[in-house]
Amino acid sequence: MTTAPAVSVAPGTVAIRSENxxxxxxxxxxxxxxxxxxSLEIRAGEFVAxxxxxxxGKSSVLNLLAGLDRPTSGSVIVQSxxxxxxxxxxxxxxxxxxxxMVFQSFNLIxxxxxxENVELPLRFAExxxxxxxxxxxxxxxRVGLRARMDHRPSELSGGEQQRAALARALINxxxxxxxxxxxGNLDSHTxxxxxxxxxxxxxxxxxxxxxxxxxxxxxxxxxQRMIFLADGKLIDDRPxxxxxxxxxxGGQA
Amino acid sequence: MKIADLSELALxxxxxxxxxxxxxxxxxxVGVASLVAMLSLGTGLQQLFSRRLAKSGLFDTVIVxxxxxxxxxxxxxxxNGPTPGESRVLDEPARQEMExxxxxxxxxxxxxxxxxxxFEDKPxxxxxxxxxxxxxxxxxFDGMQGQFFSSDTEPAVILQKSFAExxxxxxxxxxxxxxxxxxxxxxxxxxxxxxxxxxRQNAPASQPPRETAPADNSSEGAAYSVVSRxxxxxxxxxxxxxxxxxxxxMRAKVFLPLRLAEDLHVMQPTDLRExxxxxxxxxxxxxxxxxxxxxxxxxxxxxxxKKMGFTAFSILDASNSLRQVFxxxxxxxxxxxxxxxxxxxxxxxxTLVMAILERRREIGxxxxxxxxxxxxxxxxxxxxxxxxxxxxxxxxxxxxxxxQIINFGVNIYLKSQxxxxxxxxxxxxWLVVFSILFAFLVSLVSGLYPAGRAAxxxxxxxxxxx
Numbered sequence: 001m002t003t004a005p006a007v008s009v010a011p012g013t014v015a016i017r018s019e020n021x022x023x024x025x026x027x028x029x030x031x032x033x034x035x036x037x038x039s040l041e042i043r044a045g046e047f048v049a050x051x052x053x054x055x056x057g058k059s060s061v062l063n064l065l066a067g068l069d070r071p072t073s074g075s076v077i078v079q080s081x082x083x084x085x086x087x088x089x090x091x092x093x094x095x096x097x098x099x100x101m102v103f104q105s106f107n108l109i110x111x112x113x114x115x116e117n118v119e120l121p122l123r124f125a126e127x128x129x130x131x132x133x134x135x136x137x138x139x140x141x142r143v144g145l146r147a148r149m150d151h152r153p154s155e156l157s158g159g160e161q162q163r164a165a166l167a168r169a170l171i172n173x174x175x176x177x178x179x180x181x182x183x184g185n186l187d188s189h190t191x192x193x194x195x196x197x198x199x200x201x202x203x204x205x206x207x208x209x210x211x212x213x214x215x216x217x218x219x220x221x222x223x224q225r226m227i228f229l230a231d232g233k234l235i236d237d238r239p240x241x242x243x244x245x246x247x248x249x250g251g252q253a
Numbered sequence: 254m255k256i257a258d259l260s261e262l263a264l265x266x267x268x269x270x271x272x273x274x275x276x277x278x279x280x281x282x283v284g285v286a287s288l289v290a291m292l293s294l295g296t297g298l299q300q301l302f303s304r305r306l307a308k309s310g311l312f313d314t315v316i317v318x319x320x321x322x323x324x325x326x327x328x329x330x331x332x333n334g335p336t337p338g339e340s341r342v343l344d345e346p347a348r349q350e351m352e353x354x355x356x357x358x359x360x361x362x363x364x365x366x367x368x369x370x371x372f373e374d375k376p377x378x379x380x381x382x383x384x385x386x387x388x389x390x391x392x393x394f395d396g397m398q399g400q401f402f403s404s405d406t407e408p409a410v411i412l413q414k415s416f417a418e419x420x421x422x423x424x425x426x427x428x429x430x431x432x433x434x435x436x437x438x439x440x441x442x443x444x445x446x447x448x449x450x451x452x453r454q455n456a457p458a459s460q461p462p463r464e465t466a467p468a469d470n471s472s473e474g475a476a477y478s479v480v481s482r483x484x485x486x487x488x489x490x491x492x493x494x495x496x497x498x499x500x501x502x503m504r505a506k507v508f509l510p511l512r513l514a515e516d517l518h519v520m521q522p523t524d525l526r527e528x529x530x531x532x533x534x535x536x537x538x539x540x541x542x543x544x545x546x547x548x549x550x551x552x553x554x555x556x557x558x559k560k561m562g563f564t565a566f567s568i569l570d571a572s573n574s575l576r577q578v579f580x581x582x583x584x585x586x587x588x589x590x591x592x593x594x595x596x597x598x599x600x601x602x603x604t605l606v607m608a609i610l611e612r613r614r615e616i617g618x619x620x621x622x623x624x625x626x627x628x629x630x631x632x633x634x635x636x637x638x639x640x641x642x643x644x645x646x647x648x649x650x651x652x653x654x655x656x657q658i659i660n661f662g663v664n665i666y667l668k669s670q671x672x673x674x675x676x677x678x679x680x681x682x683w684l685v686v687f688s689i690l691f692a693f694l695v696s697l698v699s700g701l702y703p704a705g706r707a708a709x710x711x712x713x714x715x716x717x718x719x
Contacts, residue, residue: 068621068712089625096623107618107716111269121622123258168622 015044015176015208016065021074023060023232034060036232037074042225044175047202047209047242049219052229058212059180061229065210066099066178067091079175096124100169100207104181106161108153108168114140115149118168125172139167143197159190166197170205177201179211183218195222199242254628263635270608277597277604278644284594285648285692289684290655291590295583297656297679302575313548315555315567316363317351318540319343341562343538351543354557356550361385362538364514365505370486371447372420379416381448382505383514387544396673398438399490405512410446411490416506417441433671438491445485451520452482479520594692597644598699601637605703608636609710616707617715626708633704634697641696645689652688653680 023035035057042048050058063069064076067083076083078098086094095101108117119136127135140146143163153161162182169177179198183191199222202209213219219226221243228236254262267274319342341347351360364383369376388394389401394411402409412420417437486509543565545554551567558565609616616629656678664674 063713066621068716089627092620092623092625092628095621096625101621103621103716107614107621109615109618111265120619123254123262124619124623124625124628126255126258129257172623 013044014041015046016040016042016076016078016210018064018076019074021061021064021076022072023057023064023069024072033057033232035064035071038229038232038234039074040227040234040237042208042210044208045202045206047199047222047224048211049223049226049240050210050212050229051214051216051219051226053214055231056229057232058214058229060232062178062180062210062212065176066101067094092124096121097172098174098176100172100174100177102162102165102169102177102179102182104184106153106158106165106185108161108164110153113150113152114145114156114164114167117153117164118149118171121168121172135171136167139171140164142170143167157190158186159193162186162190162194163197166194166201170201175208177207177209179209181213182211183213183215191218198222254624254631259631259635260639262632263639266608266612266632266636267639270611273604273607274640277600278640278647280597280600281594281641281644281692281696282648282651284591284597285645285688286651286655287593288587288590288691289649289652289680289688291586292583292684292688293652293656293678293680295579295586296681296684297660297677299579299583300679301675301677302579313545313551315543315545315551315558315565316540317343317360317543317558317563317565319563343541343563347561347563348538348541350561351541351558354543354554356546356554358544358546359385359387360541360543361387361511362515363540363542364509364511364519365539366450366519368448368450368519370507371449372444376449377416377419379507380505381507381509381514383511384411384508385511394490394492396434396493397490398434398493399442399488401490402510403489405510406516407489407510408484408486408513409489409510410448410486411492411508412441412488413506413508414491414493417491434491434493441488441491444488446488448484448486450482450484450517452480453518453520454478454480482517484517594695598695601640601696601699602703604640605633605637605700606706609633609703609707613710613715616710617712620710620712621716629710630704630708633707634700637696637700637704638693641693642689644696645692648692649680649685649688656680 017040019039021035021038022033025032025034038057038061050061052058060069064071064083065078067078067086071084074084078094081094081098083091083094108114109120112120115133115136118139119132122132122135137146137149140149143166145160145163145167148156148160153164156164162185177198182198183194186194195218198209198211201207211219211223216226220240223240223242226236226238226240227234348360348362351357362383365380367378367380369378370381371377384402386402386405394401397411399411401411414434414437417434418432421437421440423432423437543554543558545551555565555567619629660676660678663677667674
């Protein structure tokens with residue numbers, strides 16, 4: 001393991017704070033309140049699960065935290081940056097340097113090899129080729145895919161693709177890992193494998209993790225805190241004691 | 254993103270849908286090829302004409318005559334011209350003065366007279382004119398049989414083809430094929446002609462004019478006499494083309510070396526009018542041809558000569574309008590050439606818009622992991638630009654090849670018509686550079702809209718879309 005610790009923020013300080021965060025869409029005549037007045041605080045180094053049924057607004061909150069979307073009203077402050085006030089260019093920089101993202105559908109670029117996918121954020125960060133290759137090798141090493149770095153995503157299993165996506169999320173040493181249903185497309189065995197890695201990032205690298213999921217069991221097993229959303233509103237926020245060791249449990253949905 | 258990374262990603266993306274992008278690039282190539290073909294045809298034709306014109310001696314010559322003579326010839330007087338008292342005689346000092354003007358290479362008198370030539374005891378009446386040695390480079394003597402005069406005083410003549418036909422009695426019937434110069438020259442080269450002419454002899458000043466008319470055609474009161482003379486001349490050349498095509502009815506068909514002609518003191522039409530002045534031995538010329546070093550300087554030389562008090566004429570105006578014609582031709586060829594490139598540029602827009610639709614998700618991913626709007630825009634620009642440069646290079650090669658093939662084909666035809674081959678297709682370096690740059694620019698402009706659209710893509714929407 002050669003990747004340096006990612007987090008420079010002292011644990012326990014506030015990493016994310018949102019106040020009366022709203023995101024409304026207009027769909028024809030109706031106004032959809034995807035996020036409707038959410039106020040919360042997440043501390044640096046926390047592992048938080050956002051839970052809710054589909055349409056509860058959990059993914060919308062994640063997109064707002066990721067700087068992919070802008071709030072209609074309210075504020076979301078990540079490490080003292082008010083995302084609502086950043087320009088498009090500044091938001092891109094924020095996504096590049098502060099945030100790592102993994103998705104349910106992996107979102108690797110099919111025309112690129114794993115190594116190229118993993119080093120892509122470094123291209124946007126204008127890192128030299130030599131350094132880029134070294135970092136992407138290290139990141140792939142960390143997720144156990146060093147041997148497959150020259151394969152294209154379509155030649156890999158779902159679990160391997162998600163591991164590659166994790167390596168990509170890690171490459172810029174972000175402070176915040178945002179995961180949107182990371183195990184949604186995986187069987188429970190590989191899902192556990194991925195979650196163990198995420199937990200490793202949280203514990204070893206001190207990354208703040210916000211994971212969107214609709215599987216309560218998964219959240220209970222890994223998250224330190226569970227936030228429940230329904231209809232764009234926060235309905236419950238409670239701490240959780242995660243299971244310390246991973247046990248493969250079959251038949252979980 | 255760095256330029257190297259941009260080009261690498263752009264080329265990779267182009268390879269991903271290689272067929273579509275190749276077809277688009279081929280479209281650009283065809284556009285550039287047509288542009289190159291059109292403009293190189295224009296350039297080639299212009300060069301061909303300039304070459305021809307420069308060699309023809311038409312565009313670097315100013316023809317000077319005395320103002321008196323113009324009046325004498327019954328032409329309209331120039332309104333702003335000087336009064337008769339101011340006009341000068343076109344004599345040897347005047348000629349030398351013209352020769353000393355800046356940018357003048359030489360000034361030689363225009364000696365031209367009608368006389369009788371005997372060939373094999375048959376007389377032929379014709380117009381004769383004198384040529385300086387510098388006329389050797391004249392284009393009209395390109396296809397000449399035999400040689401140009403070896404010296405300025407050689408007793409030799411060059412015949413124009415039509416006069417050679419006359420001498421041999423071979424004037425072709427209308428519509429019949431003309432005999433070739435080589436055929437005509439064979440029986441004539443090296444043969445002798447006898448020229449009979451009227452020589453002007455200045456009378457000794459002491460003698461009263463009336464007693465000095467031994468010959469039949471002396472003028473009353475003239476200070477000179479006219480003597481009938483003969484001169485043997487060797488035929489050294491037969492020219493195919495007509496070096497005096499622009500002189501119309503005054504054009505000569507037989508040419509003498511200039512110095513020889515001067516030494517003969519042939520009676521010229523102007524002599525009669527200059528009677529009162531011909532007291533000295535100094536010859537007076539009816540006109541002088543002034544050759545300018547560069548056609549561009551004709552105008553200034555012409556002005557200088559007019560200031561000296563002479564009438565000057567050049568066909569610079571004609572050459573100017575010819576240049577104008579070429580400019581218009583060029584613009585037309587350019588527009589037609591660009592038309593295909595315009596169509597090709599629409600192909601680029603189409604291809605890139607398709608690429609955005611196809612790569613919507615990819616653009617969303619790139620944005621999610623930190624690509625800025627400008628990164629995405631630049632990537633699409635790079636793809637458009639790469640297609641433009643590739644298409645430009647292929648197009649230039651293609652256009653050049655088309656030109657070579659057409660040139661080759663036309664020359665085969667010219668050869669079959671026994672016309673010397675011509676290089677009328679020229680691809681100058683500036684055209685190569687310009688075409689590739691132009692293709693690049695057109696591609697970038699075509700990429701403007703797609704790139705902007707890609708950059709503005711909402712990542713949330715793009716990622717939701719499956």
